[in-house]
Amino acid sequence: MADPELAALAFRAAPLAMMALGDRRILAANAAAARLFGWPEAELTGRSVRLLYPSAGDFRATGERWLSVLRSRPDHVDERFMQARDGEVFWTRVRGRTLTPENPFERSVWTFERLETGGAGGGPSTLTAREREIAAHVVNGRTSKEIARALAISHRTVEVHRAAILRKLDARNAAELVTRIVVAG
Known part of the structure; x- marks a missing residue:
């Protein structure tokens, strides 16, 4: 050859x-x-x-x-x-x-x-690995309950992470969060 x-x-x-x-x-x-x-x-x-x-x-x-x-x-x-x-x-x-x-x-x-869970050190750099994992689901339009089922965690835990993501990315709502996740990524 x-x-x-x-x-x-x-x-x-x-x-x-x-x-x-x-x-x-x-x-x-x-x-x-x-x-x-x-x-x-x-x-x-x-x-x-x-x-x-x-x-x-x-x-x-x-x-x-x-x-x-x-x-x-x-x-x-x-x-x-x-x-x-x-x-x-x-x-x-x-x-x-x-x-x-x-x-x-x-x-x-x-x-x-x-990268299934958002990888290490990826962006947005302020998010934890679990927050990046949840962010990937949010970007795809999943609800907290759907994310909870997919990750085998409680929907309240998902809500805590979503709130942290909102705060860290300075987003006021889910639509703004999706925009910030995509642009920051």
Whole structure:
């Protein structure tokens, strides 16, 4: 097997979700990325990565943050909410590397790893692991009772965590909380 064939096979079969991007458009996505985001590989190719973000504001803000970082160094890692084709919003660790440091978004490679409980040290940085776990459910529109059932805890415990999240993110209600979680992530 020639080296280019081996490289292509490694990309396609890698167990970690991977994408090659050009100017924030998907040039190639492997099978793991297609599964993670719920899209057929062919439907991802050529599309803007905007379709993987919960909001246009999050897409813009994340792009600005990453552009700033990638101008000073070729690699960056963060944790944030991403969105699957079916609308599910989930916590993800994203690693990226620019191949064109003079124009960081011109060519880059990315990996995506779903984090079931919000990971460690992810954002919003002031939230505990349990609060990030509950925040992921809140973003997906679940009630306190639904979250309690999913996590096998009391709905009152969920309410205590939701109140702490509201306070920490300075949100007045659930709608504002969702907005702040997505933007802060």
